[in-house]
Structures are given as C-alpha cells and as structure tokens.
Amino acid sequence: MLIEKELLLKYGATEETFSRSETIFDEGDTPKYYYQITSGRIKLNHYNDEGKELILAILDKGLSVCELLLFIDKTYPVNAVTFEKSKVMKLPKKAFNQLLDENPQAAADIRRFLSERLYYKYIMLENNSALSPDKRIKGTLEYHKSFSGNKEKFSYEIPLTRQQIAALTALRVETVIRTVKRLEKENYLKIINRKIYI
Known part of the structure; x- marks a missing residue:
C-alpha cells in the first residue's frame, strides 16, 4: 500500500x-x-x-x-x-x-511514487519515438509492469490486447503480433492463454 x-x-x-x-x-x-x-x-x-x-x-x-x-x-x-x-x-x-x-513518511512515499511515474513517462516518450517496433513494445510492456509491485520475470500479466498495444505504440496490429511472437522466442516474455506475461 x-x-x-x-x-x-x-x-x-x-x-x-x-x-x-x-x-x-x-x-x-x-x-x-x-x-x-x-x-x-x-x-x-x-x-x-x-x-x-x-x-x-x-x-x-x-x-x-x-x-x-x-x-x-x-x-x-x-x-x-x-x-x-x-x-x-x-x-x-x-x-x-x-x-x-x-x-512525513507518507509525504516522502508520495513524492517517490510521483517521481517514479514521471521517470516512466519520460521512458515511454523516448520508446515511442524509436523506429524499432521491439523497443516501442518493450517500453510499453515495461511501463505497465512498473505499476506492479512484483518485479520477478513473467510475474505480471499485461492487461492489454494486441490492438491496444498497437494503439499505444502507433504500430500496426500485425506488427505487434509478429514482434510479440519473436519476443517470446527470445524469452523476453511468455504467452499463456493468449495473455502476455513479462
């Protein structure tokens, strides 16, 4: 909390x-x-x-x-x-x-949380300006996982559809699907019951 x-x-x-x-x-x-x-x-x-x-x-x-x-x-x-x-x-x-x-501790926790959110917003801006679909998608997935307290690999279910990831990254849905499959082969993410886990 x-x-x-x-x-x-x-x-x-x-x-x-x-x-x-x-x-x-x-x-x-x-x-x-x-x-x-x-x-x-x-x-x-x-x-x-x-x-x-x-x-x-x-x-x-x-x-x-x-x-x-x-x-x-x-x-x-x-x-x-x-x-x-x-x-x-x-x-x-x-x-x-x-x-x-x-x-004071609650105030410090809020300041730290706000700083983390701002940091990840900058990361998202940088990722979405990249030409590489891999970088855009990884940045989006990592940004969403950043809101989770669990940082272990494959512990976070990305609550986005491929269409929503495409909308967030300004990529075509087909590009997102191909890239996600490739990232799974590279062991960056897992797909379980069509859901993405990182």
Whole structure:
C-alpha cells in the first residue's frame, strides 16, 4: 500500500466498491479526493477524436489514482475506469493534504511514487519515438509492469490486447503480433492463454 489503510481511515477515508467497467471519475472532472486501490485494477484512459481508446496506465492494488492533480488546479485529463470489481479508499483533498503535512513518511512515499511515474513517462516518450517496433513494445510492456509491485520475470500479466498495444505504440496490429511472437522466442516474455506475461 502506498499509504497504509489504517492511516487513511484515521483521516476520514471511506472505502467504496465499484463494479467491473465502472467509472470512478471522468476526464474534465475537478479532483476532490485522493483514491487508493485496495483490491482490483483500474485503467486510466482517454478517447481520441475518432472514439478510439488510448490506455495510459493500468493501476493495481495498493497504488493511488491521479494523486498528482491534488497539488495543482487542473481537471482530470483522463478517465479512471475499473477493469474488474474493485475497492478504492477515498479521502477528501483537504484531509489528504493534512495527512501529508502531519506524516512525513507518507509525504516522502508520495513524492517517490510521483517521481517514479514521471521517470516512466519520460521512458515511454523516448520508446515511442524509436523506429524499432521491439523497443516501442518493450517500453510499453515495461511501463505497465512498473505499476506492479512484483518485479520477478513473467510475474505480471499485461492487461492489454494486441490492438491496444498497437494503439499505444502507433504500430500496426500485425506488427505487434509478429514482434510479440519473436519476443517470446527470445524469452523476453511468455504467452499463456493468449495473455502476455513479462
């Protein structure tokens, strides 16, 4: 857990249950709460002008959801939608800031988490500017795994379809399929029941 559940509860957090494919907040909403996942997975997505979905992040248990926007006066640039039934701790913005002011370790953990996210965003930008499909796909897969606490090889199921990987990397679906098969032969990833594990 990024912030311990007991500490969140002490400052007035409540736990909410969301069904599969339920929206937690929409693009354009004003951030009013700190959200932390206690079970399930949440995707941050955006739809382009043609209605195509772009998944920007997959967040697992223990991670916070768009906490960076609690420090600036901007609206959400993404939607937060559950992949599966999920439970989320919800703490009002004012109480969240008080928690950070009064708990230096929690504040340090949030700063470190924000720094890691920013680092991986730079990596994604660099990877997506590469000409090599291998580099683009590896960068995308590693970025998504970075949200998981488990770093062991083949421990993380990539929650993206080949079509979604293509959309994230600006590659054709056929190129993604060929590259993924080659990366499996090179033992970079595993495919189990059509799912990619890295």
